[in-house]
Amino acid sequence: MRKHLLALVAMICMCGTVATAADKRVSAGDKNQITFTGRVQHLQDGSVRYDWTGVYMQTRFTGSRIAAVLSDEGTSYHNVFVDGKWIKKIKVSGKDQQTITLADKLAKGTHTLRLQKCTEGEYGCTTVKELIVDKNATLTAVKPKARFIEVIGDSYTCGFGTESNNRTDPFKLETENCNQAYGCLVANYFDADYALVAHSGQGITRHYGDSVRVSVNNMPDRWMRIFDDHGMEPYDFKAYTPDLVMINLGTNDFSPTAIPTSEQFVGAYVKLIKNIKAHYGEDIPVLCITAHSASTYLKAAMAELAKETLKMKKVYMANPMDRVVNTETELGACWHPSFKGQCKIAMSVIPQVSTIMGWSVEGKPLPRAAPARLSPPRRRGE
Numbered sequence: 001m002r003k004h005l006l007a008l009v010a011m012i013c014m015c016g017t018v019a020t021a022a023d024k025r026v027s028a029g030d031k032n033q034i035t036f037t038g039r040v041q042h043l044q045d046g047s048v049r050y051d052w053t054g055v056y057m058q059t060r061f062t063g064s065r066i067a068a069v070l071s072d073e074g075t076s077y078h079n080v081f082v083d084g085k086w087i088k089k090i091k092v093s094g095k096d097q098q099t100i101t102l103a104d105k106l107a108k109g110t111h112t113l114r115l116q117k118c119t120e121g122e123y124g125c126t127t128v129k130e131l132i133v134d135k136n137a138t139l140t141a142v143k144p145k146a147r148f149i150e151v152i153g154d155s156y157t158c159g160f161g162t163e164s165n166n167r168t169d170p171f172k173l174e175t176e177n178c179n180q181a182y183g184c185l186v187a188n189y190f191d192a193d194y195a196l197v198a199h200s201g202q203g204i205t206r207h208y209g210d211s212v213r214v215s216v217n218n219m220p221d222r223w224m225r226i227f228d229d230h231g232m233e234p235y236d237f238k239a240y241t242p243d244l245v246m247i248n249l250g251t252n253d254f255s256p257t258a259i260p261t262s263e264q265f266v267g268a269y270v271k272l273i274k275n276i277k278a279h280y281g282e283d284i285p286v287l288c289i290t291a292h293s294a295s296t297y298l299k300a301a302m303a304e305l306a307k308e309t310l311k312m313k314k315v316y317m318a319n320p321m322d323r324v325v326n327t328e329t330e331l332g333a334c335w336h337p338s339f340k341g342q343c344k345i346a347m348s349v350i351p352q353v354s355t356i357m358g359w360s361v362e363g364k365p366l367p368r369a370a371p372a373r374l375s376p377p378r379r380r381g382e
Contacts, residue, residue, distance in 0.1 A: 024135050025069075028128040033139035034059045038195040039226050039235055047129045051076075051121030051230045053158050053178045054196030057128060058114050063137030065104035066113055069129040071097045073230060076124030079179050081114040082106070089118070091174075092126055099132065112142065118177045120158045120199060121228030147192035147359070150242040151183035152223060152272075154252055155200035156291060159184075161333025162342055169333040180339040183246065185346035185366055190359050195240060197223050203253035205260045205268045213260040219249055220272045237279045244357055245276055246349070248289040254297040265301045270308055273315060285314040285356050292321035292337070292345060316356055324348050 026033050027046035038055035040048050048057070051073075059066075075093040079086060082103045090100055102113060117126055133139065151157050159181035161171055169175070178184055178196055187194035199222060201208040207215040222228060226235040249269075253260055260268075273286055288309075290302045302317065309315040325331070330341035337345060343366050354361045 023132050024137055026131045026133070026139050028057070028130055030139075032141055034131065035141045035144075037144075037193050037240070039197075039239060041226055041231075041233070043127070045129075047127050049125065049127045050117065051125035051228050052196060053117060053120040053198055053228075054184065054194065056114050056116040058112065058142035059131065060110055060112050060140040060142055061131075061133055061137055062110050063134035064106045064108075065101065065134065066111075067099055067101045067132040068115065069097050069099050069132065070126060071095050071129075072124045072126050074124035075119075075173060076117055076126050077119045077174060077176070078126070079114075079116045079118050079177070081116070083111050089177075092124070097129060116179060118159065118179050119173055120176065120178075121230060122199060123173055125227070125230040144240075145191060145193045147190055147357075148240055148242045148244075149183075149187045149190075149192050149194045149353075150240075150245045151187075151194065151196050151198065151248070152219060152245065153183065153196070153198040153248040154202050154219070155198075155336060156251070156342075156345070157181055157183045157196055157198035157248055158200050159342070160200050161336040162339045164332035165338050166333070167327070167331035167335045171333045175333055177339075181337075181342050182345040182349060183248075185342060186246075186349050186353060189346070189350055189364070189366065190353065190357075192243070193240070195242070197228075199228055201252055202249070203251070204249045204272065205265050206253045206255075206258070208252040208255045209257075211258055213258050214264060214268075218268075220268060220275065223272070223275075241280055242284065244285050244287065244353065245280070246287045246289060246353075247272070248291060250298045250302065251291045251293060251295075254295045254301070259297055262301045262304050266304050266308055269305050270312075273309065273312065277313075282313055285316065287316045287318055287349075287352065287356060289318040289349065290320055292325045292341075294320075316352070318349065318352055321345065321348050 028048040029042045029046040035058050036048055039052050040050040042048055070092055072092040078090050080088050080102050159178040160176050162177050162180040163175040183196055202219045205214050226233045253265055277284055306317045324344050325337055325341040330338055332338035
């Protein structure tokens with residue numbers, strides 16, 4: 001009996017809350033009360049499953065607190081925002097359902113929750129079963145914003161190592177945060193919704209360090225699926241239609257040693273662009289970004305891509321980013337951009353997006369970094 005009691009106490013401490021009969025439970029799949037942005041799978045039991053980094057759940061709710069019942073097929077970290085402010089980062093690990101307090105002790109009135117998956121699908125796939133609020137609380141779906149950006153990329157888009165400030169640090173999942181990467185920074189700057197289709201180490205034709213010139217299951221293949229790494233189901237392209245697609249790929253293609261030919265790379269890139277336009281329409285603007293760390297091979301290939309796409313409608317080549325990121329002071333884990341470096345990448349992209357889309361640059365600053373820490377679990381009532 002004592003062992004069971006201790007186990008229950010441990011579970012309460014880990015999950016941070018205990019639901020009671022007086023609580024109101026709302027199925028995650030209730031689209032009238034909860035919205036998901038990005039590629040997700042709605043399950044028959046009302047749960048919602050997803051693994052792409054950057055997917056976010058939103059709701060407007062009344063009451064003093066809100067919790068989520070969720071699980072993960074690996075380990076995922078999520079940012080919690082309430083009323084537009086970052087509150088904490090939570091860790092979801094294991095297939096057993098966990099009830100985690102997202103916010104409590106809130107002032108009276110209506111609040112907006114955003115729960116954003118900030119680590120990539122290679123490490124975890126999250127399932128949200130339901131939200132728990134006060135008995136008399138109301139929930140309302142958040143309306144989509146007027147602008148939408150899709151970003152197709154690799155570790156730079158995933159925010160690999162952004163919460164580290166030392167380029168020699170090894171990668172740790174807890175230091176990955178897509179919200180501190182350029183894609184989210186650009187979208188947030190323009191007050192746009194967004195979806196990230198990104199996976200570290202991936203390329204247009206080849207994975208990082210692969211022994212062949214053309215890898216299997218590269219980013220153009222993944223772009224066609226609803227999941228990054230937890231299923232092969234095709235995506236139906238009905239969840240959203242972006243106003244702009246940004247592509248930042250190529251760094252891994254030209255990593256040692258078996259690099260693709262320029263023809264292979266450019267051919268695959270053009271095919272991806274044509275596929276994007278086939279699904280989103282010929283008028284969709286596509287911005288092709290050359291990474292700040294681009295090798296001589298990648299720069300030459302992107303120059304050839306510029307020639308090949310010259311007659312394609314609304315395909316744009318971003319300005320080079322040579323010396324944009326200070327490699328001494330603005331790199332995080334494994335020589336990837338830290339939050340400081342990512343801000344400078346975003347600052348390079350923002351004026352170009354403004355020109356392409358006609359979205360005004362308002363002179364507002366980029367958001368400051370949230371503290372790089374996990375919120376400790378709390379018992380209910382603390």
